[in-house]
Amino acid sequence: NAGVMQNPRHLVRRRGQEARLRCSPMKGHSHVYWYRQLPEEGLKFMVYLQKENIIDESGMPKERFSAEFPKEGPSILRIQQVVRGDSAAYFCASSIRQTSYNEQFFGPGTRLTVL
């Protein structure tokens, strides 16, 4: 039973390019969370999705960032027109979440570097 998978593990982009980060949740998990860890800072919530629905995007920057979790396939975090300040580690986590008891399983992260 594979864990949460993220790809790519490392991504280098030039300013102005687009970055697409993928997250495949654990088998049977239908809830996905994206978190960002800026250099030398703690983890911060970005967005919470269920299949085909964005539940909470209160941590997403208002511009350039979007996320989806389609019926089929992985969840995608998309960053348009990247800037140097987007350089960070992006983690996704998944859970079953049938009650408020919400154990989240983390992926290995994608380290985005913007040149």
Next chain:
Amino acid sequence: KNEVEQSPQNLTAQEGEFITINCSYSVGISALHWLQQHPGGGIVSLFMLSSGKKKHGRLIATINIQEKHSSLHITASHPRDSAVYICAVERIQGAQKLVFGQGTRLTINP
């Protein structure tokens, strides 16, 4: 002020020592998580608890809901325990997302 505060921020100890990392929070929560982040960056969930105490191997986590405080203990510490330990809470209100402490960087010297 952060909703989740950890102490100490950095901790260096000798192999074999008993380690305690503290976490205080200021909001009503439904659960508290302890996570471990290794130098390579991967994050592992150690504990999730909403009351009392849990033990796994040399790790023990406790929580006092009335005092809004949790502790993570490591007995017989080992250099391989060197990592960043992160406390995170799920708020009762505003639900499912985790709110993280800043982490405690633990170094165990042989």
